[in-house]
Amino acid sequence: MRFGVLGTGMVGMEIAGKLATVGQDVRMGARQANNAKASSWAIAAGGSASHGTFGDAAAFGDVVFNCIHGVYALEALRAIAGPLRGKILVDVSNPIDYSRSPPGLTVCDHDSLGEQIQRALPETRVVKALNIVGCKAMVDASYIPGEHDMFVSGNDGEAKAVVTRIVSEWFGWRRVIDLGDIASCRGTEAFTILFHALWKVYGTPYVNIQVAARPKG
Amino acid sequence: MRFGVLGTGMVGMEIAGKLATVGQDVRMGARQANNAKASSWAIAAGGSASHGTFGDAAAFGDVVFNCIHGVYALEALRAIAGPLRGKILVDVSNPIDYSRSPPGLTVCDHDSLGEQIQRALPETRVVKALNIVGCKAMVDASYIPGEHDMFVSGNDGEAKAVVTRIVSEWFGWRRVIDLGDIASCRGTEAFTILFHALWKVYGTPYVNIQVAARPKG
Numbered sequence: 001m002r003f004g005v006l007g008t009g010m011v012g013m014e015i016a017g018k019l020a021t022v023g024q025d026v027r028m029g030a031r032q033a034n035n036a037k038a039s040s041w042a043i044a045a046g047g048s049a050s051h052g053t054f055g056d057a058a059a060f061g062d063v064v065f066n067c068i069h070g071v072y073a074l075e076a077l078r079a080i081a082g083p084l085r086g087k088i089l090v091d092v093s094n095p096i097d098y099s100r101s102p103p104g105l106t107v108c109d110h111d112s113l114g115e116q117i118q119r120a121l122p123e124t125r126v127v128k129a130l131n132i133v134g135c136k137a138m139v140d141a142s143y144i145p146g147e148h149d150m151f152v153s154g155n156d157g158e159a160k161a162v163v164t165r166i167v168s169e170w171f172g173w174r175r176v177i178d179l180g181d182i183a184s185c186r187g188t189e190a191f192t193i194l195f196h197a198l199w200k201v202y203g204t205p206y207v208n209i210q211v212a213a214r215p216k217g
Numbered sequence: 218m219r220f221g222v223l224g225t226g227m228v229g230m231e232i233a234g235k236l237a238t239v240g241q242d243v244r245m246g247a248r249q250a251n252n253a254k255a256s257s258w259a260i261a262a263g264g265s266a267s268h269g270t271f272g273d274a275a276a277f278g279d280v281v282f283n284c285i286h287g288v289y290a291l292e293a294l295r296a297i298a299g300p301l302r303g304k305i306l307v308d309v310s311n312p313i314d315y316s317r318s319p320p321g322l323t324v325c326d327h328d329s330l331g332e333q334i335q336r337a338l339p340e341t342r343v344v345k346a347l348n349i350v351g352c353k354a355m356v357d358a359s360y361i362p363g364e365h366d367m368f369v370s371g372n373d374g375e376a377k378a379v380v381t382r383i384v385s386e387w388f389g390w391r392r393v394i395d396l397g398d399i400a401s402c403r404g405t406e407a408f409t410i411l412f413h414a415l416w417k418v419y420g421t422p423y424v425n426i427q428v429a430a431r432p433k434g
Contacts, residue, residue: 100327102400108326109410110317137431146429179414183319187411193326194404197370197396198428206431211415212363214354214423 004029004061004087006054006076008037011092011135012067018139020045022170029057031076058083063090063162066117070095071106074116084124088159090166091117091185092130092138094192102196105189114153114185125159127152128185129167129176132195134205141172148208150176153185177211221246221278221304223271223293225254228309228352229284235356237262239387246274248293275300280307280379283334287312288323291333301341305376307383308334308402309347309355311409319413322406331370331402342376344369345402346384346393349412351422358389365425367393370402394428 002025005016012028019026028051030038038051050060058064058080068076070093077084095106095113107113114128129152130138137143141150150173154160160178167173179187191209198207219242222233229245236243245268247255255268267277275281275297285293287310294301312323312330324330331345346369347355354360358367367390371377377395384390396404408426415424 102403105326108407109322144429144431148427148429177415177418179418184414184417186319187414190325190407190410193407197401197404198394198430200401201394201396202428202430203433204431208429209426210365210429211419212361212365212425212427213415213419214361214421216420 001062002060003027004057004059004064005067006057006064007067007069008035008041009067009069011138012065013041014135014139015065015067015092016041016049017045018170020047020049023047026050027052027057027060029054055080055083058087061087063088063166066091066093068093070113071097073113074120077117078120081121081124084121086123086125088125088127088156088162089117089121090130090163091126091128094131094189096192102193102200105192108190109186112183112186112189114182114189118155118182125154125156126182127154127156127159127163128182128188129153129163130171131185132188132191133208137206137208139171141174144206144208146210147174148210149173151179151188152176153179153182153188155181218279219277220244221274221276221281222284223274223281224284224286225252225258226284226286228355229282230258231352231356232282232284232309233258233266234262235387237264237266240264243267244269244274244277246271272297272300275304278304280305280383283308283310285310287330288314290330291337294334295337298338298341301338303340303342305342305344305373305379306334306338307347307380308343308345311348311406313409322409325407326403329400329403329406331399331406335372335399342371342373343399344371344373344376344380345399345405346370346380347388348402349405349408350425354423354425356388358391361423361425363427364391365427366390368396368405369393370396370399370405372398
């Protein structure tokens with residue numbers, strides 16, 4: 001399995017870094033082919049790490065992580081719909097508008113960024129995952145102590161199973177809850193509003209939740 | 218301390234019932250003074266339990282629970298702004314529009330029902346609480362096994378302390394997290410979107426969350 005990572009921000013760096021650390025072939029994609037951060041990353045990561053444009057990274061990966069800031073993700077992904085055809089796209093982004101305080105969402109409730117991306121890329125298997133925690137915890141669940149859960153949403157069961165295996169085996173998520181189809185990511189995207197309140201309360205973005213449920217019947 | 222409970226639905230019944238069980242003076246309020254459900258409840262509850270209009274219940278209580286369906290709450294509360302003046306209003310409602318599937322919110326992200334109510338009743342001390350769980354769990358946290366948390370939001374610290382004591386001592390909530398001012402209830406109201414997804418996954422509305430956080434520094 002080969003991996004593409006779209007985005008050279010903190011999230012892209014953490015995810016590409018972790019995948020390289022566990023011995024995977026990773027290509028980091030940036031808007032421009034000669035992006036200095038992507039090139040430095042590839043040199044530092046060594047091995048088979050490489051970099052290129054968003055389209056290069058999408059073409060390279062069997063599984064591609066969307067780590068582009070949520071506000072810009074849809075437009076950037078639409079431009080590389082071709083190379084993303086048939087691929088698993090792990091959407092870790094949230095449609096957060098940080099120009100407002102407290103931060104707001106650009107889409108909420110009746111729709112979600114995950115659905116917008118799936119509609120824009122009907123031949124790509126979009127799986128929403130990892131979007132509820134800060135980037136260090138995305139790739140190392142134990143960065144937040146105690147028991148807490150990860151959620152995946154997507155229309156393709158096989159793609160969700162692949163992503164569940166990746167986040168369980170390499171990123172340390174002990175319990176990954178399949179929330180349902182891609183529309184169910186309305187829940188995890190909307191959760192970011194509670195997440196921002198909790199960040200303020202606890203003074204750290206490294207907060208997460210564990211689900212408790214009453215047994216049926 | 219005397220209690221008013223606005224609403225004769227399942228939520229109002231659970232909350233009024235529990236308060237009466239722990240020996241408190243409770244008046245249940247309905248749209249009409251001769252509401253049959255409220256009258257039956259008061260007879261069955263016995264003791265000092267009583268019933269009347271929304272305005273009667275608001276006038277009676279030092280602490281008043283808003284258990285009116287979220288879609289109708291604002292208008293009903295505006296009409297009893299007078300008797301609610303100076304009172305603590307525990308808003309357990311959510312702005313859920315069940316006419317859509319999956320259920321949507323009538324207000325989300327940039328505002329919340331809690332804030333709308335506080336703006337409409339500037340002289341009432343609004344505390345959002347209990348709105349993240351099904352009604353049996355509201356008054357008995359152990360109805361959902363395991364550790365999980367309750368949140369309170371409100372502008373008045375003393376009112377939040379009173380509500381925290383009520384839900385801790387009588388309703389069994391072991392950890393009550395002060396989320397911040399009333400605007401912080403955007404988080405718990407938006408959480409209902411994730412809640413509905415979890416309900417579908419677990420096949421029960423009796424799901425809740427426990428917060429895990431990385432210690433600061």
